[in-house]
Amino acid sequence: MTVAALGHMTMDLPVLKCGNCEPLKLSVHAAALGLAALMGAYNGAAWLSRRQRHLAVNTVLYTCLTIWEQRHVAHHLATLRSLRTELPPPEPVEMADKVEEVAAVAAVVVSAVLAA
Numbered sequence: 001m002t003v004a005a006l007g008h009m010t011m012d013l014p015v016l017k018c019g020n021c022e023p024l025k026l027s028v029h030a031a032a033l034g035l036a037a038l039m040g041a042y043n044g045a046a047w048l049s050r051r052q053r054h055l056a057v058n059t060v061l062y063t064c065l066t067i068w069e070q071r072h073v074a075h076h077l078a079t080l081r082s083l084r085t086e087l088p089p090p091e092p093v094e095m096a097d098k099v100e101e102v103a104a105v106a107a108v109v110v111s112a113v114l115a116a
Contacts, residue, residue: 033069
């Protein structure tokens with residue numbers, strides 16, 4: 001297995017660029033935040049009950065991870081909000097156009113169902 005040298009990555013992944021796939025990145029970090037908070041709370045409660053050193057260490061580590069992930073979630077939320085304000089407002093759609101489009105699709109579906 002060959003690893004690219006520092007600064008010479010040969011693959012350009014769009015997901016790694018800021019502004020791309022932000023809802024996905026937000027979801028992943030939000031899930032990690034929830035898990036870190038839950039595991040930190042569990043280890044904190046277990047430490048209060050048993051006073052074992054590894055539980056205290058785990059509590060501190062999960063607390064740090066919770067803070068880290070919260071900052072990632074805040075960053076991705078801010079990026080999503082800025083992307084939404086940069087987008088031009090959608091053009092108004094005439095309701096009559098939509099009704100005609102829905103009617104045309106419905107007619108195709110009905111004829112396909114009747115033919116089957």
